[in-house]
Amino acid sequence: MLGPNGAGKTTTLKVITTLLRQDEGTVLVNGFNTLTQGRKVRQQFSITGQTAAIDEELSARENLLIFGRLNGLTGAEAQTRANELLLDFDLSNSADQALATFSGGMRRRLDLAISLIGRPSILFLDEPTTGLDPRTRKQMWQAIQKLVSRGTTVLLTTQYLEEADSLADRIALIDHGRMITVGTPSELKQQIGGMQMRVEITNRQKLSQAEAIIKDVLSLPVSIDDRVLTTLLDNIKLQQVPQVLAQLQKMRISYTNLTIGTPSLDDVFMKLTVGKN
Amino acid sequence: MNLVKNQNNIVHDILTMTHRNLLKTWHNPDNVSDVIIQPIIFTLLFGYLFGGAIAGSVQAYLPMLSSGILVQSVLNAASGSGQQLRDDINSGIFDRFKTLPISPIVPLAGQLVGDIFRLFLSGIASLTTAFLMGWRPAVGFSSILEALLLAVFIGWAISWIFALVGLLAKNAELIGSLSMIIILVLSFLSNAFIPTKTLPSSIQLFVKINPVSSTVTAIRAILRTGIWNGEAIMVLVSGGIIVLIFLPLTIFVYQRRD
Numbered sequence: 265m266l267g268p269n270g271a272g273k274t275t276t277l278k279v280i281t282t283l284l285r286q287d288e289g290t291v292l293v294n295g296f297n298t299l300t301q302g303r304k305v306r307q308q309f310s311i312t313g314q315t316a317a318i319d320e321e322l323s324a325r326e327n328l329l330i331f332g333r334l335n336g337l338t339g340a341e342a343q344t345r346a347n348e349l350l351l352d353f354d355l356s357n358s359a360d361q362a363l364a365t366f367s368g369g370m371r372r373r374l375d376l377a378i379s380l381i382g383r384p385s386i387l388f389l390d391e392p393t394t395g396l397d398p399r400t401r402k403q404m405w406q407a408i409q410k411l412v413s414r415g416t417t418v419l420l421t422t423q424y425l426e427e428a429d430s431l432a433d434r435i436a437l438i439d440h441g442r443m444i445t446v447g448t449p450s451e452l453k454q455q456i457g458g459m460q461m462r463v464e465i466t467n468r469q470k471l472s473q474a475e476a477i478i479k480d481v482l483s484l485p486v487s488i489d490d491r492v493l494t495t496l497l498d499n500i501k502l503q504q505v506p507q508v509l510a511q512l513q514k515m516r517i518s519y520t521n522l523t524i525g526t527p528s529l530d531d532v533f534m535k536l537t538v539g540k541n
Numbered sequence: 542m543n544l545v546k547n548q549n550n551i552v553h554d555i556l557t558m559t560h561r562n563l564l565k566t567w568h569n570p571d572n573v574s575d576v577i578i579q580p581i582i583f584t585l586l587f588g589y590l591f592g593g594a595i596a597g598s599v600q601a602y603l604p605m606l607s608s609g610i611l612v613q614s615v616l617n618a619a620s621g622s623g624q625q626l627r628d629d630i631n632s633g634i635f636d637r638f639k640t641l642p643i644s645p646i647v648p649l650a651g652q653l654v655g656d657i658f659r660l661f662l663s664g665i666a667s668l669t670t671a672f673l674m675g676w677r678p679a680v681g682f683s684s685i686l687e688a689l690l691l692a693v694f695i696g697w698a699i700s701w702i703f704a705l706v707g708l709l710a711k712n713a714e715l716i717g718s719l720s721m722i723i724i725l726v727l728s729f730l731s732n733a734f735i736p737t738k739t740l741p742s743s744i745q746l747f748v749k750i751n752p753v754s755s756t757v758t759a760i761r762a763i764l765r766t767g768i769w770n771g772e773a774i775m776v777l778v779s780g781g782i783i784v785l786i787f788l789p790l791t792i793f794v795y796q797r798r799d
Contacts, residue, residue, distance in 0.1 A: 309642070
């Protein structure tokens, strides 16, 4: 579930995980209704929230044991499972230390380990890598990929296009509480159109002239921000960029910056929400 | 690989949650101090500081002090309930508990069952200290146990009130310091530590209506004679009434929160 801050990602998760009741509509989790079969629904999943919800006064092992017991494991099962997870998440050496000595990355890993103690068939992750350094983020990604390869269904929310791209089989784009589109990463990229051209015109007085040229040659909409003209391009239009540049040169319109690249998440939203708001 | 989680019974879940709660108390120096160290220090301090001045000697003061300090200790332990609940809610761990396949009442129950253990620990710490200082009650062990049970019951009833405050107020530290002030005023403006005859008449009036005074009087009687007099029964009934009012009210507010 990909979307900017305030898009409604966490709210959606809260509804699915029975923390919030929706005003209308039905949510089924593995066939169980969140409104009428709450406890059955809660047996299907675990959730790891945006901030690590762990007991600060307890050690990593004690945290795992308590949540193991509450998930219905026996004492012995909980012990075994806790040891497995401590090993899996590289926490064995600090298993019995106070959590005060834990780094942010260790907390997130423990948080994820706690979610897995009952072997849930579905795992919800709410922005699992927000605020993590690049190395710890990679570690989290690997942990998530390992889970998926073992058969756990993972639904994660993120603001990062890159993260969705590398982790998700299917991406749902949401904004203002609505799903804009859903599909595989490649389907989504095709829909987005792939590339974006940004031209920064030197002389402000030539701005409208430049805009007219781009519209003329590419027959695409152009957005203007200060002296920057931005156009989203598909593969065919990308080939016509040299014509645009030739026209600009012919009309003696100079530019101080020119980039062609993949659009940012903001641009993706701009494009996909055009005419819908 | 994917196992469907087993269904627990609620008693098992509450005991697990109580275990968690007590582990938290045990690992947190602040809580250990409130529950065990503070009763010991207060007993030592009051006994040796005021014993001579109030009763002529430490030995003569101990029968009076032991009941007062017992009540103050359990009230103090009870007052932690609200802050601990609020801490758990603010830390987000209660939201995580809410997504577990357990009854929604389990986290609250874990706190209040854990409170019973904390109250016992506090009461035992204060009575044991008094005993080590030379207090030798005239009654048998069973009467001492009865007095302890009554104190714990009253403390537990009060902890439902503090739990409710913890659910309603948002700031954990504020709850902590407010609880402390209330406990200080109620326990000192009572007959817990001093004979009340020399107090100004307006304060005497407050001392008389202060429920801590009647509790102390009742427990004092049990520890002196082993007999449950009318006042002791009154205190027991009042505790029962507090539980009858605040248990459902606290559960109601707990289930409606956010």
